[in-house]
Amino acid sequence: MTRDSSDVAAAAGSERLPTLDGERLFSRYSSFLYTLTTLAAAIWIILVGGAIPAVGDTRLGIIGYGCGTIVGVVAVVLSVALPAFRYGIDSIDISKAALGIRGSGLVLMGLLVSALGWAGVALAMVARGVGFLVARAGHPGGVINEQLVVVVGLVLIGLLFLLVQHGLDVIRRLNEFAGPGFVILAIVSLLLLLWKYGPRELLLANVPAEQALTTDRLKSFAYALEFGVTLAMAWWPYMGGLYRFLKFRRHAVGPIMFGGSLIGNAFSASVAALAAVHLGSPDPAVWLIELAGPVAGTVMVGLVLLLSVPAICLLVFFVASAAQQIRPLARTSWNWLVALALVPLLVVALNTSWTLSHVVTVATAGSLIFFSVCGIVMVDYWILRGGSIELHQLFVAGPRGHYWYWGGVNWVAAVVIATGVMSYLLLYNPITLEARTAFRYVGAALPVIAGSGLMYYMLMRLIAVPLRRGGFGARGPTESEATTAEVTL
């Protein structure tokens, strides 16, 4: 790419254009590792980890959660990350080959709801965390000043704008501090727990039976596995946005498995789980102060809050990039897109308590489609298309495009997604955590991913392939046929 073309891209919404070799920012193993660790280990993982002991047996919970995380992340990497790395495009563009040019709007909706939801939750947690620290500075039983929380939220939004407007490179540099910082905090917390309780007592403590979700140990394991897979699956819409900036194939698996799964996710969540079961609260602001004392604990809480800012930046970056899929916004300048992405967070800053009690439900509901989408895109890319899609056809709108299907939507995929969501909710309610008997064997997410993939394969073979929809059965051009494709964003 010439300097001129890069300037054109930079001037008006370059984030949707396919990334070329020279623009791939993650050229070092460590930089990709740190970014993935930061995204995994941000403040929400401490909350998720704090919920693990509720499965009944903390040891089973930690192992099951770790296994679920790894299996879930493998599915996400296969489904979306490797194709995004190859073609330099994000998850939404990758999904167009399977869902249709317009059908991918469903993924866009899911991404916006889930990313804005989690960014809102993290922002609310950070703002209230600062309010909590200030209240405690006066006296231990101090009440949080709500006006201060609003001011902190608004200041954070200003900070997010200043950081995200510079693009992914600035966020990547911040993550080089935030990623290791989170890991050091988790290690220090674990050492403090070991010092205070000893290894045996630390590992064998469980919540009282009446507080556990179940007394069935197999079901306990299934719950933990489900938590791990679900959290990994929440990455589906974002992974394309990161892998399109990855430079080398040799970094495609190690950083996400070590940084994103084992260290950032499973290890951090395990420390939070052990702390929660011993110190009686899943809230990091409470157990860190209880564990490390009022001074060191306050410093550690402050660091957790501070280190969560780059993760929120990443989510806002994903939202602003994804917004360019909406045609009128494709040519909007990057600064305006970032400002637009931050508008919903203004509402969050004014209503942090409401956000924490309601938005987790909305974000969870918005993520439900990604179990089926993961199975569908994986089968479509690796099995039906043999690991190859036509990059330029993702940008050809209209009936002449190979991924137009029926009116721009692959209705086969739409039916499979609807069936997948209904099956998931039949097996398990992610809000109330109620589960059917069949849930105890392998949870709900893994059967839905596998079942959606299988159902999609069979229906596509029966319907779309014989009808030559979705680029199946398209012939290559002959000498006399046109050999140009008209593309548009």
Next chain:
Amino acid sequence: MADRQGNVRCGPTLRTPIRCVARPGADPLDRELAARLNAWADDQDADFRQSLRPALVELAWWLVGATVVAIATICWLV
């Protein structure tokens, strides 16, 4: 030239390669898109164009490892 599913690939691997163009009167961003798609197709030697088989093998090992740990845990702790 099409692959075994009949998909047409863009780029110089084709006997008659498909070149991407912007529509007549398109704005600079669409022209940039077309230029990038052609550059991607021409960039056969880039690392991201090589086989993904090593990554698949690595992922398979992680999957096997997690499955073994899960089964062992169920056998011994449940």
